[in-house]
Amino acid sequence: MKKKFAVMFACVMALGLVACGTKTEETSSLQVEEIPAAEETVQTSETTETAEATTVEEQTAEAETPAETTGKITEEQATQAIHDYCIESFPDLANMEGSDDYTLYWEASTNENGEIVVLYRSYTGALIRYYVNPETGDTYVTEQVPGIIDDEQRTEETLNVKDYIK
Numbered sequence: 001m002k003k004k005f006a007v008m009f010a011c012v013m014a015l016g017l018v019a020c021g022t023k024t025e026e027t028s029s030l031q032v033e034e035i036p037a038a039e040e041t042v043q044t045s046e047t048t049e050t051a052e053a054t055t056v057e058e059q060t061a062e063a064e065t066p067a068e069t070t071g072k073i074t075e076e077q078a079t080q081a082i083h084d085y086c087i088e089s090f091p092d093l094a095n096m097e098g099s100d101d102y103t104l105y106w107e108a109s110t111n112e113n114g115e116i117v118v119l120y121r122s123y124t125g126a127l128i129r130y131y132v133n134p135e136t137g138d139t140y141v142t143e144q145v146p147g148i149i150d151d152e153q154r155t156e157e158t159l160n161v162k163d164y165i166k
Contacts, residue, residue: 078118
């Protein structure tokens with residue numbers, strides 16, 4: 001019985017060595033496949049069509065921009081734009097806004113630097129301030145959560161309120 005086992009083990013080892021062999025085949029290298037020229041042309045024309053469509057959309061968007069957004073932004077415009085931005089970012093806010101179950105609001109003022117500061121009081125109690133440059137519309141955001149984050153801290157969030165002025 002031991003001899004049968006030893007013979008069988010020797011056969012399995014021999015097959016293993018033969019299978020492993022010294023000849024190796026690279027399977028991790030990149031395989032490059034040429035694309036026929038006709039397919040490249042199709043891809044290029046699709047890219048061109050997309051670029052043309054984007055240009056037309058940009059021109060249309062510029063034509064639809066109200067004249068009032070090209071001048072200095074008012075506190076009312078900034079407040080409405082931030083409101084629309086928040087609703088677009090978090091659609092559930094539209095339902096919460098009219099509810100007695102949640103306290104949320106937007107208030108605007110102008111600070112000593114001439115920036116319009118729109119305060120958004122979130123339903124969670126967070127105080128989020130949007131600092132709007134009235135000339136350019138560039139906006140940065142800070143957050144304060146009373147009892148958790150007592151100091152106002154700048155976030156990574158930025159936007160241009162002119163994109164949200166109707």
